Amino acid sequence: xxxxxxxxxxxxxxxxxxxxxxxxxxxxxxxxxxxxxxxxxxxxxxxxxxxxxxxxxxxxxxxxxxxxxxxxxxxxxxxxxxxxxxxxxxxxxxxxxxxxxxxxxxxxxxxxxxxxxxxxxxxxxxxxxxxxxxxxxxxxxxxxxxxxxxxxxxxxxxxxxxxxxxxxxxxxxxxxxxxxxxxxxxxxxxxxxxxxxxxxxxxxxxxxxxxxxxxxxxxxxxxx
Amino acid sequence: xxxxxxxxxxxxxxxxxxxxxxxxxxxxxxxxxxxxxxxxxxxxxxxxxxxxxxxxxxxxxxxxxxxxxxxxxxxxxxxxxxxxxxxxxxxxxxxxxxxxxxxxxxxxxxxxxxxxxxxxxxxxxxxxxxxxxxxxxxxxxxxxxxxxxxxxxxxxxxxxxxxxxxxxxxxxxxxxxxxxxxxxxxxxxxxxxxxxxxxxxxxxxxxxxxxxxxxxxxxxxxxxxxxxxxxxxxxxxxxxxxxxxxxxxxxxxxxxxxxxxxxxxxxxxxxxxxxxxxxxxxxxxxxxxxxxxxxxxxxxxxxxxxxxxxxxxxxxxxxxxxxxxxxxxxxxxxxxxxxxxxxxxxxxxxxxxxxxxxxxxxxxxxxxxxxxxxxxxxxxxxxxxxxxxxxxxxxxxxxxxxxxxxxxx
Numbered sequence: 001x002x003x004x005x006x007x008x009x010x011x012x013x014x015x016x017x018x019x020x021x022x023x024x025x026x027x028x029x030x031x032x033x034x035x036x037x038x039x040x041x042x043x044x045x046x047x048x049x050x051x052x053x054x055x056x057x058x059x060x061x062x063x064x065x066x067x068x069x070x071x072x073x074x075x076x077x078x079x080x081x082x083x084x085x086x087x088x089x090x091x092x093x094x095x096x097x098x099x100x101x102x103x104x105x106x107x108x109x110x111x112x113x114x115x116x117x118x119x120x121x122x123x124x125x126x127x128x129x130x131x132x133x134x135x136x137x138x139x140x141x142x143x144x145x146x147x148x149x150x151x152x153x154x155x156x157x158x159x160x161x162x163x164x165x166x167x168x169x170x171x172x173x174x175x176x177x178x179x180x181x182x183x184x185x186x187x188x189x190x191x192x193x194x195x196x197x198x199x200x201x202x203x204x205x206x207x208x209x210x211x212x213x214x215x216x217x218x219x220x221x222x223x224x
Numbered sequence: 225x226x227x228x229x230x231x232x233x234x235x236x237x238x239x240x241x242x243x244x245x246x247x248x249x250x251x252x253x254x255x256x257x258x259x260x261x262x263x264x265x266x267x268x269x270x271x272x273x274x275x276x277x278x279x280x281x282x283x284x285x286x287x288x289x290x291x292x293x294x295x296x297x298x299x300x301x302x303x304x305x306x307x308x309x310x311x312x313x314x315x316x317x318x319x320x321x322x323x324x325x326x327x328x329x330x331x332x333x334x335x336x337x338x339x340x341x342x343x344x345x346x347x348x349x350x351x352x353x354x355x356x357x358x359x360x361x362x363x364x365x366x367x368x369x370x371x372x373x374x375x376x377x378x379x380x381x382x383x384x385x386x387x388x389x390x391x392x393x394x395x396x397x398x399x400x401x402x403x404x405x406x407x408x409x410x411x412x413x414x415x416x417x418x419x420x421x422x423x424x425x426x427x428x429x430x431x432x433x434x435x436x437x438x439x440x441x442x443x444x445x446x447x448x449x450x451x452x453x454x455x456x457x458x459x460x461x462x463x464x465x466x467x468x469x470x471x472x473x474x475x476x477x478x479x480x481x482x483x484x485x486x487x488x489x490x491x492x493x494x495x496x497x498x499x500x501x502x503x504x505x506x507x508x509x510x511x512x513x514x515x516x517x518x519x520x521x522x523x524x525x526x527x528x529x530x531x532x533x534x535x536x537x538x539x540x541x542x543x544x545x546x547x548x549x550x551x552x553x554x555x556x557x558x559x560x561x562x563x564x565x566x567x568x569x570x571x572x573x574x575x576x577x578x579x580x581x582x583x584x585x586x587x588x589x590x591x592x593x594x595x596x597x598x599x600x601x602x603x604x605x606x607x608x609x610x611x612x613x614x615x616x617x618x619x620x621x622x623x624x625x626x627x628x629x630x631x632x633x
Contacts, residue, residue: 031583031584033590033591036577036580038578040565040567041570068416071341072416073338074341076337095324097266098343101265104417104418105562105563106579108262110262110325111325112258113253113256122584151255153325204565218568
């Protein structure tokens with residue numbers, strides 16, 4: 001089974017709920033965003049590049065089948081889980097950032113400083129913390145932790161810490177327009193496989209040969 | 225010990241201490257003290273790796289020329305070649321240590337090496353090359369290990385013949401290992417299909433060309449500083465000048481060959497990397513081409529080769545140009561966002577997806593498409609410390625071991 005995601009751009013309203021849910025649930029340090037939503041063609045979110053021509057593009061780790069980040073990691077800290085999810089072992093990562101140079105999607109982020117220190121600097125009150133509080137180990141490997149080590153790389157982990165509980169990733173649950181779908185890409189009858197087939201699912205930077213497991217459905221033609 | 229030597233030890237010593245202290249401070253605070261951020265995630269330290277690896281080529285050039293191609297005039301410089309090779313390849317490895325976020329975890333490279341990673345290959349080949357150049361140096365020094373140094377000398381009947389024989393036997397291996405360090409260091413970058421600037425078949429041969437030029441220049445400088453100007457070395461000066469010049473022109477050919485085919489086709493990705501190099505970093509690019517060109521023209525001039533100072537200055541100019549070249553490995557790779565596209569339905573709008581920098585600041589955007597990188601004071605201090613380390617190793621070895629001893633041709 002390959003767990004994949006389909007994002008229906010016709011249904012994305014650009015509200016960025018997924019961005020905030022992702023940031024919160026995954027306790028992302030200041031300045032790091034695993035998930036971003038943009039208005040293509042425009043330098044400002046929600047301002048159309050041409051009148052009536054805007055659509056919204058969520059971008060996060062594409063969990064590539066041919067993942068350059070996984071191949072370059074000298075210590076195997078970035079690795080692929082059985083279901084195709086590309087994960088980072090926070091205890092193994094040496095922080096060489098080769099994976100960041102390798103990733104064409106720019107979704108990998110580094111802990112340039114101790115996140116706790118940054119929180120203090122930005123004047124969060126009373127030791128406020130956010131995010132899933134417990135560490136999560138998958139077969140012994142630390143693939144989620146609330147307070148990151150300084151000097152390690154992080155990125156979308158497909159909310160692997162919610163998988164046990166049968167929960168979809170935070171971004172999927174947060175999406176008010178139900179633009180995001182998760183399913184088995186290996187099963188031709190799964191919801192995601194059908195959507196990709198019926199609605200011309202496409203990948204970002206398909207020409208780079210990374211074979212992402214995140215697919216996008218094009219938005220319908222806009223009326224001028 | 226002469227005064228100039230004392231000053232040398234003092235300056236390199238102080239710079240090494242400053243660099244080390246800066247590194248400890250950076251280790252404590254995190255890489256936030258550098259000017260790198262998520263969108264521009266490699267900077268001076270990794271450029272430094274490529275720079276020092278290139279400078280380590282001296283051993284290859286000399287040993288192969290002397291022992292494989294019989295260029296006898298270079299023989300007095302063979303030990304210097306092996307020594308500068310060792311010093312620079314060690315400096316290369318040290319220069320990436322401060323780039324590592326969790327250096328203490330580096331033992332994972334031994335416990336769980338990912339054999340797919342060009343970085344693992346590079347660590348292996350750099351260590352191998354360091355060991356090989358040490359062995360080489362030892363073999364070349366063997367006949368001169370006398371007096372107090374006799375206790376580290378290998379007991380053989382005829383040290384001179386032994387040394388000669390094994391230097392010859394090792395030469396092909398050191399040639400392969402030396403090609404290896406440049407090719408594999410280039411592969412770290414060239415394998416990355418995600419970065420148009422690096423993803424080129426020409427990068428590995430170009431790394432060899434640049435390395436032959438800068439590695440020879442390093443040996444040239446050290447030889448002149450050691451022996452001073454000597455008339456009987458004229459032939460060697462000429463040989464080294466020709467090697468440097470040839471390597472430089474091969475490098476320019478390889479580099480511009482790559483530029484021209486991409487520019488002609490005119491794909492957006494290629495034009496963007498070229499415009500970063502030629503416009504945003506135009507001055508640096510002019511310097512990386514013209515400084516070594518000037519150096520080469522000078523070195524090829526017979527009159528210049530009559531003055532030790534002029535030759536040293538030319539070599540330094542060349543090495544500075546090569547340093548600019550190594551620095552320029554990064555801007556066109558990181559200031560171009562790979563995830564760029566024509567938004568659906570908008571034919572004239574080429575747009576890049578911004579990257580979150582990893583730094584929150586209420587007054588500047590977190591999401592960036594360009595990061596104006598210039599190394600921070602900490603990065604520069606650490607880098608100077610690594611340069612000082614390289615010079616210190618050379619000075620120290622020269623002081624303690626019979627390296628300057630004139631071997632008979």
